[in-house]
Amino acid sequence: MHILMVSSECAPLAKAGGLGDAVAGLARALGYLGHRVEVILPAYDCLHLTDPLPQPQDRPFAVHCGGRSIAVQVLDVPLDGYRCRLLAPEPAYPLFARGRIYGEPDDAERFAFFACAVSAYVHALDEGARPDILHCHDWQSGLVPVLLKEDRRAVGAHLGTNASTAGILPIPVCYTLHNIGYQGRFPADLLNWVGLRSLPERLGHWFVDHSESELINLMQGGIAAADAVNTVSPRYAWEVIHTEQGMGLQDWLQRHAFKFAGIVNGIDTRVWDPAGDPWIPVHFDLETRARKEDNRQALCRRLGLAADPRRPVVAVVSRLDWQKGVELILHGIQYALQNDAQVVLLGAALDPQIAARFESLRAQYADSPHARLVLGYDEQLAHLIYAGADLILIPSLYEPCGLTQLIAMRYGTVPIARRVGGLADTIQDANDSIAPLEARTGYLFDEPTPDALEDALGRALWLWREHPQAFDQLKCHGMRMDWSWERPARQYLELYQYARQTQGTS
Template identity: 35%
Template sequence: MKKILFAASEIHPLIKTGGLADVAGALPIALRKKGLDVRLIMPAYQGILDKVESIYHSTNLGNPFGIGDIILLESRLRENDIPIWLVQCQALYERDGGPYLDTNGLDYVDNHLRFGAFSWAIAMLAQHGNLLGWQADILHLNDWQTGFAAAYLKSWKLNHLPIVSTIHNLRYNGSFDMARYGDMRLSNELLDLHGMEFYGRFSGLKAGLVYADRITTVSPTYAKEILTSEYGDGMDGTLRAIRYKLTGILNGVDYDQWSPEKDDHIATHYSPDTIEKKLDNKLALLRENGLSEDPTKLVFGVVSRLTEQKGLDLILEAIPQVLNKGARLIILGSGDRALETAYQALQASYPEQVSIRIGYHEAYSHRIQAGVDALLIPSRFEPCGLTQLYALKYGTLPVVRKTGGLADTVFEGTEQANGFVFENATALDLSKALERCLTCFADMQAWRIRQFNAMQYDFSWETVTDEWIELYNQLA
């Protein structure tokens, strides 16, 4: 039985800011179902200990950074009994803000040290786990917050276990001012063009890439896109040099959490055979938001960070034309303050048709997926995207830009069409897609066919775990 140490800075349901948490909370479960011994490691942020089983063992790793003892706490997740190590250091992790940002929404000034220490603990466990009775065969790192672990293992100049490093979003490269490098307790030998130096800074993500044995990212199309200057965010030259290590494996969905047949958060359960019951959820959602309840009007939804990366500025330009034809728009998200303000102004202009809720609410996001007719995802780039995968299962047709994982999962113009796709990140192209969506909705038979197609696609984790097992086998 292969033993995998799976390292991530956030894991659902313990803590979540984005798709990484969903992946880290679901992929290990799917792999364990296939017989792999996967164990997790994550920082012990404030309040996390209340969300796991009792701590049954602790190991003090000392105080190598001079900021307090780093302690490995062994526990299990309550929901599925997966073993987890929580890295405890009060000075670094027990704070009132989120995992990366303080209460003012700004990056912690010592994030390099917070995730350097976390990565150091990962590397220690990966290298010396036999002392705790469990030695991993493979170390699986996720994003820049764990990438420094590969650098520590490299700097120790010991034979170490194989490393897989997964890129969930290349834009977040975890780069820091070189003046802070001395805090990291890493060798200066790693600071060169072929190491972790990144445009005069040092980067956790680059460390995780150059010192890994295999690199994965979260969709096949994104794996190709990041080799180009347009999508490479300055890392494309490095990636082209090590492209032989790079593979794209599509993310999956936990259908125990995201399925209209069993979702406890929605008004009425339904399936492809009872798709007409989706209307109950639509009317309930409109009622919840104080919008006029007309089942003949198409309802668009957005569940997203409000950023230009997600194309939310394009929606603002394109949506009035369909609102003026009677459509509705329901939005859940937060992000850029200017976009938040602009969407609140849109709501004020169309109070009977537009509702925006700033923030993130898990149960409400489920009700949106079940209640709207179409989900808008006009991203300028999208490594994988999970919201479109959820939408497909709920018979909610995605309107997406053809990029990254959106291009791999949403199709138009074929017999298997399951949504609406546009090419260019412009308000004009999005407008044309919205018009095609309205036209299709007016022909309920054509709409039902597309809904049925959408709900038939299987993006469960069980369908992708074989690719992970094959990759692990190659490494081992």
């Protein structure tokens, strides 16, 4: 199968968060399964390239946005198991020459242009070069399914052609929602800017943001137009339809539930591999897990913590924002220290108020031999924390999938997490008497309250101290789990087949 993914991120070229890892991991896994995979990205000026920017191979094509015709060049980058196509607008329109991926005041126009460029690129391909499936990711590509489904006269508007676009053929589209907290809500003029001035009533309704009548919702439009839609865990798929986690899209997703599914993300088990990780001092696996203690000592040395074998190391590796449960993280740190544990935090906050609170806590514990807060992100330190910590705290208010718990379990670090989204799908509570013993991998709590967190963290600290052999078995259960991308990749192939079979029924 020829698969074309459309994304604003793809590691290692462009990564601002988990989206970049997920797209790269899935693309690589599909490529290893024998499929032809291409990922199409904006040609940011901040791409992480080992070589100079590749030279274009084909002639540029024109994209019409904002009343202008903009030439776009396609650059090709071969990666491990797949290829990346970079769409580079002409230098006079530096939409992606901003030094960063997101955070610009014209992000709406930047990614609307990207969607139009993708549509134009696909329609310009020779028939034999067209993909069998288009796989779009998050709000930044939400316009793409609509542009591909639009009637030919409207498509002609942004292609810069006349009404006789007879060569346009439909391509089935799968649309993945990685985080419904970010939906692409913008002023309605954006549709005019991309040339969709006279949408049919049916299509116009797709974009109406029912929570804010003055805005359009790009994710909502993408959901309506796509042939198959999914999010990144079954539990989160249920939550966004049936609870406030849908962030206003509950009714819309319920309406499209017939084509909506949940597939848990994987992790790159070559990057996250305690048996061969180049960023940890001592390698270990399930059979040699006692060596994890050496990494614990190395972590304490690096951060200047006391090497105290009587105190478990409780870690936090996280973005520091409201979604991740900031208040619960702060409370968990205090509770762990009050209960004779050591605490290591690695994370960064964009919100100034959140950043100030963690700066204050860091200063408070600057001289403590049992606590260290590193406010920023350090990839090497993250690997060492996973390898050296005993427990990891993940008290998210909502979590579409989560990679932290998957990585932690692979490194023998036991997660304590809220029972939401992908955390609920991937962690089984150690005290769940219904679950098979070998399936129990961590500790869960339900309510986003300090008392609930204390109960879960307290149970974990008690087991670590009072029953070390049982705690060791809990680590083993997590290390045995297979969180690679192979199984999710096969599930996506089934979703692609569904999209191909039901194309046009949305």
